[in-house]
Amino acid sequence: MMAEQMISVSGVTKTFTNNGKPTNVLDQVSFDMKKGEIVTLLGKSGCGKSTLLHIVGGFLKAEEGTVYLDNQLVQRPTKKCVTLFQQHNLLPWRSVLKNVGLGLEGENIPEDEKKVRVMDAIKLVGLEQYLHQFPHELSGGMQQRVAIARAFAMQPDVILMDEPFAALDTFNRYHLQDELLRIQTQMKTTILIVTHDIDEAVYLSDRVLIMSSHPGRIFKELEIQQTKPRDRTQGDFLYYRKKILEQFELSGTNKAPEYMI
Amino acid sequence: MGRRELMNLGKKILNFSIGMLILLLVWQIIKIIGDYPEALLPSPVNVAHTIIEMIVDGTLLVHLQVSLGRFAAGYLLAIIPAVILGMLLGRMPRIWQIVDPIIQVLRPVSPIAWSPFIVLWFGIGNMPAIVIIFIAAFFPVLLTTVAGVKKVDKNYLKIAENMEMNRLELMVKIIFPAAFPSIVSGLHLALGSAWIFLVAGEMVGAQSGLGFLIVDARNTLNLSGVLAGIIFIGLLGFILDRLISLFERWVGSHWGISS
Numbered sequence: 001m002m003a004e005q006m007i008s009v010s011g012v013t014k015t016f017t018n019n020g021k022p023t024n025v026l027d028q029v030s031f032d033m034k035k036g037e038i039v040t041l042l043g044k045s046g047c048g049k050s051t052l053l054h055i056v057g058g059f060l061k062a063e064e065g066t067v068y069l070d071n072q073l074v075q076r077p078t079k080k081c082v083t084l085f086q087q088h089n090l091l092p093w094r095s096v097l098k099n100v101g102l103g104l105e106g107e108n109i110p111e112d113e114k115k116v117r118v119m120d121a122i123k124l125v126g127l128e129q130y131l132h133q134f135p136h137e138l139s140g141g142m143q144q145r146v147a148i149a150r151a152f153a154m155q156p157d158v159i160l161m162d163e164p165f166a167a168l169d170t171f172n173r174y175h176l177q178d179e180l181l182r183i184q185t186q187m188k189t190t191i192l193i194v195t196h197d198i199d200e201a202v203y204l205s206d207r208v209l210i211m212s213s214h215p216g217r218i219f220k221e222l223e224i225q226q227t228k229p230r231d232r233t234q235g236d237f238l239y240y241r242k243k244i245l246e247q248f249e250l251s252g253t254n255k256a257p258e259y260m261i
Numbered sequence: 262m263g264r265r266e267l268m269n270l271g272k273k274i275l276n277f278s279i280g281m282l283i284l285l286l287v288w289q290i291i292k293i294i295g296d297y298p299e300a301l302l303p304s305p306v307n308v309a310h311t312i313i314e315m316i317v318d319g320t321l322l323v324h325l326q327v328s329l330g331r332f333a334a335g336y337l338l339a340i341i342p343a344v345i346l347g348m349l350l351g352r353m354p355r356i357w358q359i360v361d362p363i364i365q366v367l368r369p370v371s372p373i374a375w376s377p378f379i380v381l382w383f384g385i386g387n388m389p390a391i392v393i394i395f396i397a398a399f400f401p402v403l404l405t406t407v408a409g410v411k412k413v414d415k416n417y418l419k420i421a422e423n424m425e426m427n428r429l430e431l432m433v434k435i436i437f438p439a440a441f442p443s444i445v446s447g448l449h450l451a452l453g454s455a456w457i458f459l460v461a462g463e464m465v466g467a468q469s470g471l472g473f474l475i476v477d478a479r480n481t482l483n484l485s486g487v488l489a490g491i492i493f494i495g496l497l498g499f500i501l502d503r504l505i506s507l508f509e510r511w512v513g514s515h516w517g518i519s520s
Contacts, residue, residue, distance in 0.1 A: 059419055077423040088416040092517045093438045102434075103424050136517025 005071075006158060006190045007033040007056065012065035014051055025051050027215035029065070033158075033190055040193045040201040041209050042244065048216025049194045050162055056192065057083040057160050070157055079103065081158040082151040087167050089147035090135040096122065096146050097131045103154035121153035122146075124183050141172035148180065152187055161193045165200065174232075177203055181228055202240045203230055210247050220247045303485035311485040312492065320474075321493065328459060328470040331387055335394025335462075336455050340402045343451075344444055347406025348436060357407060364400065372396035372458050376465045385466030393462035398451035405450065409443025410436055445512050449505050456498045471497075 014026040025048040033039050041049040054060040056067050058077040067074040069081055077083070082103070090099045100121055104114045122128050125145040135143050144164060151159050165173040177200065184191060195201055201208045205224055212219040222243065226236050285305050291297075292304050299307065315321040350357045372393040379389045413436055421435045437444075463472025471494050478486025 057423070059422065077419070077425070079423070079425055081423075083419065083423055085416050085419070088414050089420070091417065091420070091435070091438065093441070093515065102420075105434075106424065106426070106430070134515065134517060 004035045005032055006035045006037070006069070007031075007192065008066075008068040009052075009056060010066055012052065012055055012062045012067065014048070014055065014060070014062050016051075024215035026055075026062070027217050029216065029218055031209055031218055031221075033192060035157075035190055036188045037207065038184060038191045038193065038205045039207045039209060040195055040205040041211060042195060042198065042201045043211030043216070044213055044248075045196055047211045047213035049196075049211050052211075052216065053083070053160050053162050053192065053194045057081060059083070079154055080156050081160060082154055082156045083160040083162065084144075084147050084151055084164050086163045087140070087143075089150075090143055092135050095132050095134055096127060096138070099135070099146055100150045100153050103150055117153050117155070121149040124152060124186075125149045125179060139172070141168050141176060144168065144176060145179065148176075148183070152183060152189070155187075156189065158190045158192065161191065163195055164193070166195070166197070173200070178229065180204065185228070198241055198244050199232065201244065202237055203232060208240075208244065210244060219250075222247070300482070300484065303488055308485045308488045308492070311483075311489045315486075315489060324470050324474050325493070325497075328463065328472070331390045331462070331470060332394055332455065332459050334387075335391040336398050336452065338391070339395045339398035339455070340448060340451065343399050343402035343447075344406050347403045347444075348410055348432060348440070350403075351407040351410025351440070352436070354411075364403065368400045368404075373461050373465075380466055387467070389465040390459065390462030390467055390470065390472070393458050393465070394455045397458040398455040401450040401454060402444070402447040405443050405447025406440060409440030409447075412443075413439040442512055442516050445505075445509050449502075449509055452501055452505050453498070456494075456501060460494060 009032070010030045012026055012029045013024070015022045016025050017023075029052060031039075041052060043049045051060060055062050056069075056074065058067075058074045058081070069078075074081070091102065094102065097118065101114065101118045104117060107114070119128070122131065125148055127142065127145055127149065130138065130142065135146070138146070147164075165176050168176065180191075181204065193200075193204060202224060208222045208224065209218045210220040210222065211217065222240070224240055226240075230237055289305055292302055295302070303311075312321075350360060375396065376389065376393070379392050383389060383392055417435050417439055418431075421431045426434065459470075460472035460475065463470040464476050467473045471490055474493075475487050475490035478484070478490060
């Protein structure tokens with residue numbers, strides 16, 4: 001099967017002005033993603049990975065460079081590419097059912113089909129017991145599951161995730177990572193994840209893009225050739241983990257001098 | 262309603278009764294110690310007589326209805342445009358920067374100060390009271406709405422963008438509900454201040470209503486009538502405040518703000 005290109009980022013440069021001083025956040029970033037791929041942008045906080053995700057999602061404009069999604073230039077956010085944030089993804093005044101249905105409200109499809117799609121998405125994340133619950137009645141992990149359900153209900157080409165599991169405890173995080181992989185294998189959605197968690201990157205992705213900071217660049221690309229689901233304690237997993245850590249040391253831009261007199 | 266809530270309610274009613282009892286007691290004691298004549302400070306018993314009389318002969322009901330009607334008119338006329346205007350101004354920071362100082366200059370002026378103009382422009386009868394209530398209710402709602410709209414979580418706006426919502430959808434589905442808790446607290450504030458100005462409004466050329474009742478009693482030197490009017494206004498204000506507090510609490514729990 002020939003995999004088609006889904007995302008194509010080329011030469012993206014972004015500068016923020018901080019106290020009158022321009023800082024180069026992203027410098028000539030380019031990468032591609034194939035359809036159905038899971039790719040993570042891995043980097044330390046402040047390396048511009050979140051900014052990059054916002055540019056891919058159409059929320060921010062790059063000064064230079066272009067982003068193409070399914071061969072169309074990205075200029076603003078669209079329903080074809082849904083972004084999930086670390087938290088506050090849900091509208092607190094809407095029940096689980098209404099939150100998941102939000103993305104389909106404007107769609108020109110029959111009501112019955114909408115209902116089926118919403119229910120299917122909720123079943124996918126195993127929350128059919130909580131249809132009429134409100135977000136504040138759910139745990140953080142359940143809230144993210146609702147957000148994931150909403151994204152998949154929209155049947156987008158791409159889902160972008162900005163540290164989606166960072167606010168969760170370890171057990172919940174592992175559980176949700178498994179859920180995400182399971183759903184993705186079923187739906188074949190292209191997913192781009194931003195994270196600073198090396199384990200998460202190795203566990204989820206087909207490819208890891210390691211970013212260096214100041215300015216943000218893609219420093220190294222690493223393909224994880226291991227079948228999913230992966231074993232977090234197995235040798236190969238640790239091998240990739242070690243390799244990534246080594247890369248971070250090589251990138252070394254943030255390394256503080258150990259002795260300063 | 263669960264057992265716990267029922268007990269809470271019982272406790273609240275008990276507290277209220279104790280408070281009122283103490284107030285009556287203090288009043289009676291002052292009356293006895295100071296030995297004030299009836300023309301200076303009516304006794305609780307006399308005022309109670311007047312209250313019962315007014316309830317039985319129907320005067321209370323008539324004036325109460327008129328007052329509540331005016332209050333509802335002035336309040337609703339104020340809050341609907343205040344909320345709509347607040348939602349628009351909250352989304353237009355540049356314009357708000359210009360409008361805000363104007364509001365801040367107008368807001369501290371007591372609605373009563375406008376009464377000469379109000380009478381000139383709106384005549385007498387129902388209108389002055391309605392206009393004064395309008396002024397009293399308008400600003401708190403406008404300001405809290407703007408504040409609520411400005412602090413809507415940025416993520417919600419991003420979600421709206423992601424869903425490709427148009428301006429109207431954004432307002433109806435995101436901004437209004439997100440700002441709703443702020444708006445409701447503005448409605449609460451406005452209810453209190455507008456109720457305070459009901460009496461003042463009805464003292465400006467009205468021939469009916471609770472405010473008029475007090476003015477009329479004063480003109481005939483009927484001081485227990487004045488106190489009866491004061492008690493009605495106080496109790497009603499209390500009830501209105503409780504009702505909107507209940508609503509506010511419901512909104513709070515529904516929006517996940519308070520547990």
